[in-house]
Amino acid sequence: MSNITNQKRTNDLKKVLRGIAVVIGAFITAYGLEAILIPNNVSDGGVTGLSIVASQLTGLPLGILIGLLNIPFIFLGYKQIGKSFAINSIIGIVSLAFGTSIMHHIPTIIQGDTLLVTVVGGIIIGFGMGLALRNGGALDGIDMLAVLLSRKLPFGTSDLILFLNLFVFIIVSTVFGLQGAFLSGIAYYIASKVIHTVEEGLSGSKTFKIITSKPELMVETIRDRLGRSATYNIVKGGYSNEQYREITCVINRLEDSKMKEIIHEIDKFAFVAVYDVAEVKGGNFKKHDIH
Structure with missing residues (x-):
């Protein structure tokens, strides 16, 4: 009984630490937006970029728009990825919205230098988003939409993220102009590379x-918790x-952080090798809603 209690406490502590990391990532992202990108007429991609445009056009606070526009994507994340991911994403998005509100009037640390604005701004928001993703949460709903569409269409997730953001930057150009849209695209590209490194x-x-x-x-646990199928290969130990x-x-x-959590819970001494996959096609397995 004591081992079960200790394991539960350990798992609860991990969840709390992950939640804290998601909050920190959200505040780092908010700082990059309010102290660097937005004052220089540079936007972000995804739902955050749309929120920035809507804020400029309507005068509504950016934090409120980030929260409202992400609501359907949070529901999508809950249905397709799971409850813990949705909870961490809610924590992250609420923290991002709050962070942009309290940092709205902080001094701009870079002014006018387009190269520094895109590079430094991209690095900061990329680090913040990557930190959140690494700990099981998302700060932007467009990634969740891309994951869902990749199961319905013959395109990879990365292709769909790029495609969806092209529309975002077209909308950005109506407010910040073509130069602002191009700079926003460059900042987003830099951020994506930083996210890749962090996450x-x-x-x-x-x-x-x-x-x-x-x-x-x-x-069985992978199937029940992630809705994912698996295959067996018979291997023989060389020694x-x-x-x-x-x-x-x-x-x-x-689903990466959830998979690692499952593996550690079932067998912390398991041998695990992880490979990046550029694209997945085919197969008859269809993922079900999970909770």
């Missing part, structure tokens, strides 16, 4: 290869000559 995989899928002493339980069942499972990047 280890901006877009696309990941393949997990797992060798564990509990393969049946591992596969022990023992046969093992190696589990192979492909997930999207937003």
